[in-house]
Amino acid sequence: MSFISGLKCRECGREFPAEPLNVCDFCFGPLEVVYDYATISEVISHDRISSGPLSIWRYQDLLPASGEDPVDIMAGFTPLMKARNLGKRLGLNNLYIKNDSVNPSFSFKDRVVSVASTKAVEFGFDTLACASTGNLACSVAAHSARAGVRSYVFIPWDLETGKIVGAAVYGPTLVSVEGTYDEVNRLCSELADNYPWAFVNINMRPYYAEGSKTLGYEVAEQLDWRLPDHVVIPSASGAMFTKIWKGFNELACLGLLDGVEASSFGPDQNTVHHPAVTTRMHMAQAEGCSPIVSAWANGQAHVLPVRPNTIAKSLAIGNPADGIYAIRVLNESGGTATAVPEPEVVEGIKLLAETEGIFTETAGGVTVSALKSLAESGAIQPDELAVVYITGNGLKTLEAVDSVVNPLSIKPTMRSFEGALNERIGVGG
Amino acid sequence: MSKQRVKFTFLDDLVKQPIIYRLGQSFDIVTNIRRADVREDMGWVVLELDGDDADIQRGLDWVSAIGVRIDPVSGDVVEG
Numbered sequence: 001m002s003f004i005s006g007l008k009c010r011e012c013g014r015e016f017p018a019e020p021l022n023v024c025d026f027c028f029g030p031l032e033v034v035y036d037y038a039t040i041s042e043v044i045s046h047d048r049i050s051s052g053p054l055s056i057w058r059y060q061d062l063l064p065a066s067g068e069d070p071v072d073i074m075a076g077f078t079p080l081m082k083a084r085n086l087g088k089r090l091g092l093n094n095l096y097i098k099n100d101s102v103n104p105s106f107s108f109k110d111r112v113v114s115v116a117s118t119k120a121v122e123f124g125f126d127t128l129a130c131a132s133t134g135n136l137a138c139s140v141a142a143h144s145a146r147a148g149v150r151s152y153v154f155i156p157w158d159l160e161t162g163k164i165v166g167a168a169v170y171g172p173t174l175v176s177v178e179g180t181y182d183e184v185n186r187l188c189s190e191l192a193d194n195y196p197w198a199f200v201n202i203n204m205r206p207y208y209a210e211g212s213k214t215l216g217y218e219v220a221e222q223l224d225w226r227l228p229d230h231v232v233i234p235s236a237s238g239a240m241f242t243k244i245w246k247g248f249n250e251l252a253c254l255g256l257l258d259g260v261e262a263s264s265f266g267p268d269q270n271t272v273h274h275p276a277v278t279t280r281m282h283m284a285q286a287e288g289c290s291p292i293v294s295a296w297a298n299g300q301a302h303v304l305p306v307r308p309n310t311i312a313k314s315l316a317i318g319n320p321a322d323g324i325y326a327i328r329v330l331n332e333s334g335g336t337a338t339a340v341p342e343p344e345v346v347e348g349i350k351l352l353a354e355t356e357g358i359f360t361e362t363a364g365g366v367t368v369s370a371l372k373s374l375a376e377s378g379a380i381q382p383d384e385l386a387v388v389y390i391t392g393n394g395l396k397t398l399e400a401v402d403s404v405v406n407p408l409s410i411k412p413t414m415r416s417f418e419g420a421l422n423e424r425i426g427v428g429g
Numbered sequence: 430m431s432k433q434r435v436k437f438t439f440l441d442d443l444v445k446q447p448i449i450y451r452l453g454q455s456f457d458i459v460t461n462i463r464r465a466d467v468r469e470d471m472g473w474v475v476l477e478l479d480g481d482d483a484d485i486q487r488g489l490d491w492v493s494a495i496g497v498r499i500d501p502v503s504g505d506v507v508e509g
Contacts, residue, residue: 011464028434028463028475028502109508131507156507181507182500189501190433202506237504302466302473305438305498314509321504363509 003040004064007031007206010270010325018064020123020198022205030321031206032270033064041254041262046225049217056111056214062250063115063214064207071117071147075103075110076214080222080387085355086368090375094385096228097352098219101360105142105166106393107135107314108240112211113200117143119207120198126150127197131177131188133313134163135392140200141170152197156184163313166396181308181318209322212240216247219387225251225258229384232282232371234363234391235337236317238292238326244389245281245329252276273332281335282379283326284370286312286362290339292323296330297337303327311400312345312362314392336379338370345369349394349401359394367391432479435489438498439472448497449474456480456488475502 007016011029022031044061052058052067056076060067079099087095103110113136120128128147130140131154144151151172155164157179168174177184192202200208220227227248235241252274255262260276285293288310295303303323308316320326330337340348348365351372352358360368371388374380394401408424410416439448444467453460458480465474478485493499 023434023503026463028477030503132509133507134509136508154507184507185501185505186499188506189503192506199506201508202503205503236509302471304440304471305500316509317505317507319500319505323504 001068002064002066003036003061004033005036006034008034008270020120020125020203022203033206033210034269035062035064037250037254037265037269044254044256046256049221056114056211059214059217062217062247064210065115065118065122067118070114071121071143072114073104073110073142073146075114077218078102080219081356083356083388086352089351089355090372091382092375092380092384092386093382096219096223096385096387097356097358098215098387098389099358100215100389100391101358101364101393105135105138106396107139107361108212108215108389108391109135109139110142111214112208113139113143115211116198116200116204116208117147120200120204121147121149123198125196125198127152127195129191129195129197129199130154130201131184132167133159133316134166134396135314136201137164137167137172138170141167141172144172145170154184154188154191156181163396185319205321209239209243212243213247213250215240215389216244217251220248220251220257223385225256227257227277227279228387229278230280230282230374230380230386232284232367232374232386232388234312234315234367234389235283235285235292235320235326236315236363237320238322240391241281241283241326242322242329245277245333246270248277248279249274271328277333279333281329281333282370282374283330283335283337284367285337285339286310286315286345286366287339287341288312289316289318291318292320292326293337293339295323296327301327310345311342311397312366313397314361314363315366336374338373340366340369340373346401346403348372350404352390353394358390360390361392361394361397362400363392364390364394365400430480431482431485432477433485433489434475434477434502436500436502437474437476437492438500439467439474440496441470443496444468444470444472446495448492448495449476452478452488452492456484456491458484458488
């Protein structure tokens with residue numbers, strides 16, 4: 001069963017029933033899920049969680065959809081591995097990688113889409129939809145196949161076919177929209193108002209976003225119910241960043257962290273900060289689309305929209321829905337926000353691959369480069385426990401790193417091989 | 430007739446101009462402001478537009494042409 005008690009506007013506090021809504025009718029502010037934490041605290045325990053499935057649904061008590069029959073392609077419970085080689089390179093002795101690139105459709109989106117799809121089926125929808133340039137499209141198409149429902153995936157007309165093969169293979173209806181990025185945004189917002197579909201990140205957004213909390217729960221569980229000193233997280237809309245923080249604070253308030261007493265959630269569940277949560281939240285964006293970093297760096301209370309111009313397409317959200325809330329988390333946690341120069345994105349991808357054998361997409365390159373900068377500046381001290389979130393797989397953005405392909409071209413003879421090797425590295429025959 | 434919810438972001442001198450008044454007067458659109466924050470150097474307004482589809486489109490084209498950024502109230506929905 002689900003312990004959700006309704007929805008609440010983050011701006012004006014008005015309450016709404018748990019329906020497929022994402023915007024407050026009164027002030028047009030975003031809606032958030034409200035939970036019955038008093039009941040959750042009576043049932044939840046480490047044992048109950050660990051006896052659950054090896055997917056995000058082990059945390060079903062803290063998710064806004066019933067875990068009894070979820071739309072589940074086994075998203076989540078991805079590896080948390082100690083990064084000795086990368087740590088050594090950066091002077092960090094306690095560095096861990098949360099490798100979410102190994103989810104079923106190869107990105108963290110499977111977490112949010114699994115929750116949104118499950119809730120959509122609960123609501124009785126027979127169609128899922130999204131507008132995407134990559135990861136979200138793949139995940140929505142995969143989950144709709146699993147759920148046995150239709151799906152519509154809207155893509156900008158100039159998107160390369162290769163970017164969407166990973167979605168098309170699951171059989172959605174692909175709609176290529178001739179227009180600018182802003183026009184696609186406006187069209188899909190309008191469609192969500194007019195069609196009886198579950199747009200996962202529009203009318204299902206309050207439920208969808210909650211799926212990202214599992215990235216916080218899992219890291220805590222994999223560290224034996226402790227929190228890291230630092231986390232480094234890529235950011236686009238800012239939702240994942242705020243939800244990981246929310247996840248950490250929920251665990252603390254429910255007394256699920258090692259040595260931490262349970263405490264009240266207070267008047268506003270979505271802004272609660274338990275004093276035992278001292279993790280510093282570090283955000284990473286690519287310089288070509290860094291509206292949240294800019295607002296934070298300039299001390300602005302508002303995020304000015306930008307037109308994205310970055311190779312990190314999965315982070316290219318110029319008007320981030322949760323930007324101001326992410327800034328609050330940055331300030332509350334004592335974190336930092338880094339805009340990574342575009343050339344360093346590829347360097348980050350290569351650094352992670354060459355040191356840890358993990359091939360990440362461009363968002364991961366942004367995150368690793370931001371981590372490097374934090375280590376060099378001393379923001380993360382050598383013995384502090386740091387976790388870097390790698391949220392997507394490198395096979396999705398092969399073109400970003402095609403310059404690494406530089407083979408030895410030889411004739412099929414030993415002499416040719418040894419000659420070429422000698423020329424390349426100065427050894428051999 | 431239809432309704433559209435949008436967010437306008439104004440920078441620099443546009444803050445001082447009566448853009449929403451003109452939008453209502455010139456394009457026969459009823460404008461209904463729900464939330465706003467206007468400062469010296471920038472401002473944003475979340476509002477609902479009520480009118481004929483074609484009038485709303487012409488009005489939004491004019492707002493955009495004078496340099497105001499127009500976004501959906503729920504932020505970008507095209508995700509990576």
